[in-house]
Amino acid sequence: MGTVSIKEARKAYGAVEVLHGVSLDIADGEFVILVGPSGCGKSTLLRMIAGLEEISGGTISIAERVVNDLPPKQRDIAMVFQSYALYPHKTVAQNMGFSLHLARTPKPEVTRRVDDAARILGLEKLLDRYPRQLSGGQRQRVAMGRAIVRDPEVFLFDEPLSNLDAKLRVAMRTEIKALHQRLGTTTIYVTHDQIEAMTMADRIVVMHDGIVEQIGTPLELYDEPANLFVAEFIGSPAMNIVEGRIANGQFVASDGTVVPLGQTRGVVEGQAVKLGVRPEDLVLDEAGLSGTIVTIEPTGSETHVTLTVAGTDISGVFRERISSRPGSALPVRFNPDRLHLFDAETGARLSA
Amino acid sequence: MGTVSIKEARKAYGAVEVLHGVSLDIADGEFVILVGPSGCGKSTLLRMIAGLEEISGGTISIAERVVNDLPPKQRDIAMVFQSYALYPHKTVAQNMGFSLHLARTPKPEVTRRVDDAARILGLEKLLDRYPRQLSGGQRQRVAMGRAIVRDPEVFLFDEPLSNLDAKLRVAMRTEIKALHQRLGTTTIYVTHDQIEAMTMADRIVVMHDGIVEQIGTPLELYDEPANLFVAEFIGSPAMNIVEGRIANGQFVASDGTVVPLGQTRGVVEGQAVKLGVRPEDLVLDEAGLSGTIVTIEPTGSETHVTLTVAGTDISGVFRERISSRPGSALPVRFNPDRLHLFDAETGARLSA
Amino acid sequence: GTVTWWSPNFHAPRATELVEQFEAQHPDIDIVIEETTSDGLPQRVITALQSGSAPDIIDVQHGWIAGYAQNGLVMPLDDIINDPDDFIPAALDYVRWEGETYGLPFRAEGLAVIYNRGHFEEAGLDPDSPPQTWSELVDAALALTGDGRYGFAITGGGEVGNTIFRSLPFIWMNGGSIISDDATEATVNQPEAVEAVEFYTDMLVEHGVSPSSTLENDGTANRRLFIAEAVSMYQAGQFDLASIAQENPDIDLGVMTMPHPEGADTSAILGGWSFIVPTDANNPEEAKIFIEWMAQPENMGVYTDTFPARESAMDMERFQDPQLAPYREVLPFTQPVPTHPAWVQITQAYFDGIQRILIGQQDAQAAMDDAALDIQDLLDQY
Amino acid sequence: MRRSKASFVLIYVCAALVAAVCLFPFLWMWVSSIKELRELYTIPPVWFPAMPTLENYRAVLFESNVPRYFLNSLIISFGATGLALFIAIFAAYGFARFKFRGKTFYQSFVLIGQLLPTAAIIVPLFVTLRTLGLVNTYLGLILVYMIITLPLAVWMLTSYFRSIPVELEEAAIIDGSSRIGVLFRITLPLSIPGIIAVLVYSFVTTWNEFIFALTFATDSSVKTLPIGLAEFTTEFNTDWGAVMAASMIMTVPIAVLFLSMQRMFVGGMTAGATKG
Amino acid sequence: MGRISPGLLFALPALIVLTMLIAYPVMYTGLLSVTDQQGNFVGIDNFQRVLGARTTPIAFTNTLWWVGGSVVLQVILGTATAILLNEKFPGRGILRSIAVIPWVVPGIVAALTWAWMFHTEFGIINYMLTAPGVIDEPIGWLTNPDTVMPAMIAINVWKLFPFVSIMVLAGLQSIPKDLYEAARVDGSNFLDETWHVTLPQVRPVIVAVTLLLVIWALNHITTIYAITRGGPANLTLITPIQIFRLAFESVQFNQAAALSVLFFAAVMVIVAIYIKVSSAREEKAL
């Protein structure tokens, strides 16, 4: 039963508290992804679950057992470290097989599982190398392999794919999902990759400065961010925010531009609000708001454009190749059904 | 004059040759991005340019001077290491200021430049910390800071943003571009991030197993990949490849499905070819080819779908939210103007 | 029972021989010899005595015994000294402490002067009538000095004992002493003593007839210089004769007693070795039986390296070598050093004074005045 | 990259200097060991003997106790070094990787045996050994040498262990290793240069120790080489040739042993292990 | 916490062995220092006596010189040699084992060999200087008040700097290569690298080595005792030799014990301060 339950967990380094009471319940077999800005405490939380970091407050339970004082060995977890932490004096194969070896798994079984993992990770030809003879991405894959050869209660992955190229990353993503489906092991996964987060997670936990901002399924977070922070953090390029107020059931930006709203549940006439528009919800429309191009960056599949609309710099992502130059006009419309409204003061979501 | 010219550079570790003759000319002030699968030799090439790795063959010149035997100090380069290589006994500020200190820059000037860099990187509050007290992303930013405080002939960046969250990464991208515009310093940049590569580079160099596959501007690579490898490597999700042959100026897949082609320059009737279709060039079309959904992954802004079309698993990226379940049918059409044809044997691009 | 005997390595070969004889006569007593080395011997003996797990018999130098006796570490042996009058009186004086005799002396010797007859001839001196008095000594030394060669080597380095044995006799000959007989007063700065000290140190300081390395030289170093023919005369014991003969057989050796002031007698410190029985010995009774046997003239005469400590053993053939004559001659003039509890510290203070003179820090009077202050301090503690 | 000529020259000049300083007295010893008696002390000194002789070596090897003492020394030095290293590895690991109350005190305590002058402790130490019944035994000397070798081993190993990245140990713990397992499978293999250094120095320290050996080993069945050296000295004479020959016999094997072990000073032990 | 910390548990065997060996000697010394030869309690008499002796302050000053001179030079020379031995060049292996030789040579033999080489008349050193005419007169290295202590220190440095070099060399092995690379890219030359990467990285080793050297120097007898016995005129008399003389030459165990206790206390204070300061810095910088 690989449930993980974290209650009001706190962590302080000396006088600096970096986790201010994090609560999180993870069901058995769930795939939870932690996201949040650099330095918000993700690794710290993982390390506390693993038992590598003392818990300054609160409790952490694994499989319904409080593990606060249990050494890592007894928690039955596998972890991929952000810094790899490969054994420099062991070959790739030895690195990956070490935990099995410790568990007195029979040799042939170890070889089989290491070979399996190596195949998944594309490390077959490197099994006899030492870490110092590997490239950065190869090292990261070994770190990954060390975890996936095992069959623990809980997997903890700390940015396991950050140093891999896009193609390999997509492949690895599929492999990890397949692995998860096959083993059904509870997994806690830290990533900075939006696509990874959105496509792999059962639930995403958004952290910020040592607290949890929101927990939900990927689409919940994307479609109904609980507050400005989540709204801006999830999705890339980030959601555009326009300041203004509600007038006549419409949004009026500070410069007077009027944006019609699809629905206005939860807002009060005259209230100061912030309007959130995702870049992909900008639609090219000759009849739309007037915008001026600031920068224009084709990415191949899309075109990223920064425009000045309603006195604000707004980024848009268009499927179309746009050949206009910076400075030229580009009229756009905000898709009224996909707008987000937030309280200007608290940042809390207003409309559903 | 920060030109960098690499001629037939080779690198062997003992008997293993990892770079098989790489040639590359970089103009002064150019921003060149190296991409390629993990382990293809990108870091090795950077390290050879920096003078950290002996050159087994060929020559490397910086500013028109052959530097093969020059120590790093005399090459006037700044580098961000993939492994960070922070000085553990120096604070963040000392880490960043070290090169200036060595260059006998006056104290106030050092402070100013370090503070500037810290502000750009969001490290202001961490200046007195030691590396071990930082999170992974914070460390990476310090590594970045160590390079950008300087004003060298050439910047070498080895995956400088891989551990940062999407939002910070976008911000940093902008900062690096601004820095590059301001200083005009020749920059060689390794990344796995497609968007980074596409939006930042003047030219992209695609490497593979120690050779250069193609060099070109981002859109050249995206729109006219020289071969199958580049086609599949650039763009994420990767381009779909369907095997078949040319018949009647149309593409006929192995299973008989017929795909109309926009143009057929360069192909011969009956030739065995591979058809390349980018995921975003799939269009939902009731009248299109019949496809069966294998997996379906909403990412928020888009929906990634894997379908079986023409007997092949093909991935498509749609702006639409698709609510069908795996197993159900999804008829699609390939945008005929954006198809790519490659020789089935050599993998070389056929149509323009 | 078993008797454990610590015998130094230079005595041990003969010890083995004698033990065989003894055991033949006393089948019930088993003597086990443990060889000691002269390096670190004092520490080792003291550690054994002090820690209470000592052997039954130890060979030690006469001079060390007073210290052991005052700490109650050794047994009185009066009951086995059968014929006290036969012993060299100075030897017994040495090992006596508050009326009881704590050691049985078996070996005795004094220093004389060894000289290079060849050098004498080269310098126009008569090797057959070596200098008798202090002034003759200085004259001869001056005549012998020159060309990298030194007439008379004194010691100024090494263990304290080296310099005490070589300089204190000069003080005695001159009628002085280091401390008064009743051990209440430091007398080392009195004119007789100072004059003698000055005479001794002037060999280097004033006349330069002692090598410039004097401050680092002990008796052994002087012998080496003599062997290297860089020194023509030096004070030495009879044990040096064999070494010289072996290492430089070309030297034509002469021996004379130490020169004395006009009208005074020669003198020397009595050196030598005694047996002791530690208080904590396991088998003191049988140890005493063995020592008593060893003290018999015929055994003592065999065992000693130099001369035996009793007159009756002197008749043995091995003591009749003519070269040894001056050493026999000097024996009656030998004296023990005072058995004061602080004697070692006193000699150290004195020796420091000598060294101060030799390095030119102070003149003899000033140095001895300082030494006297230190010595008086030590005396006042008892 | 490749080193310039100038720096090579500099390196060799320094190397020659170090070699000269280290070797000079040693060469003098060697030259003395093959001199005849009368050539030992001459003015001026003789550089090289006219008639080199191996007589001293013959005497040392066949006519003295040195071979037997060599064996004793081997046993005692190996025993003392092995025991010290074994105990010290644990202690050093405890000091390097854990925080606990009074750590500084315990760390200083390890030094205590060396803070008291030898002269002060030798007698009571003898009593201690006698109480334990260990006078004149190998074990007795081996134990006593802990006083000398433990401080060295504990302090040095502590600092070597500290330089191994903690993440590696954490990884091993996550992999299911016990603390001891971590120590022996991760920390120790990565500290091999340190272990070698400590091993050599502890070994040599005990190999050359004189005062304790002199006092606690009075029987020739346990006497060690330094006592053997002292045995060439009699009351007023020292057989210098023999002492020098015996010293060579004591010294050279260890230098050769170290020559074979210095290969294990492999640089960049932790390369590729972590990022940061 | 009722539980004994695992760290202490690890240290326990060492602490037990040492306690077993050292407990009685410590008590015994303490007891001796306040009693007389008959075992009667005499209070601080012994302390007064040793403190009153004229040699005590002399020995104390000499000890400071001796320890300071020896340790500073040992650490500097040793570290420099370690850095040299860490460079790659043909013959490095041989040089490394040559560098342990001074330590391997038995202490007494080394001391006497040096004494022999320094000897005014017999000494090879004077011969080498006078023969080519560098100096006219042989120098009395061991007899001249100005040279005798430096000569002793030189011998001690010779004997122990290899210890520093091998220990530091071992420490150098675990410095990550990429730090040097980073420093090189940052524009550092060899000296900068040494100062900013090598030394800070081996600092813990140097700290430990220095501590051991200080203690050894404080307690070192062999070299000086074998060569000068503290002379001439107490110029090289250091406290441990004074104690040794008191105990084994003068058989004044009580005074020796008193002086030992004083010495022990002084050393303990030095060591405690040193450990506190260095570990405080360690916590910060590691």
Ligand SMILES: Nc1ncnc2c1ncn2[C@@H]1O[C@H](COP(=O)(O)OP(=O)(O)OP(=O)(O)O)[C@@H](O)[C@H]1O
């Ligand atoms: N010391 C070495 N010995 C042998 N092979 C090595 C050594 N160092 C690197 N390699 C190999 O050289 C190849 C190129 O390595 P490099 O670090 O340049 O890759 P990379 O392109 O930077 O990859 P990544 O994106 O994973 O960082 C890799 O396959 C790697 O395994």
Ligand SMILES: Nc1ncnc2c1ncn2[C@@H]1O[C@H](COP(=O)(O)OP(=O)(O)OP(=O)(O)O)[C@@H](O)[C@H]1O
């Ligand atoms: N030893 C320490 N002392 C003080 N602060 C620390 C220490 N270790 C980490 N921190 C701080 O704790 C915070 C959380 O660190 P953590 O490593 O958990 O961040 P993270 O969310 O994993 O970030 P990243 O995405 O950059 O890896 C950071 O701000 C970091 O600076």
Ligand SMILES: [Mg+2]
């Ligand atoms: Mg992290």
Ligand SMILES: [Mg+2]
């Ligand atoms: Mg790389």
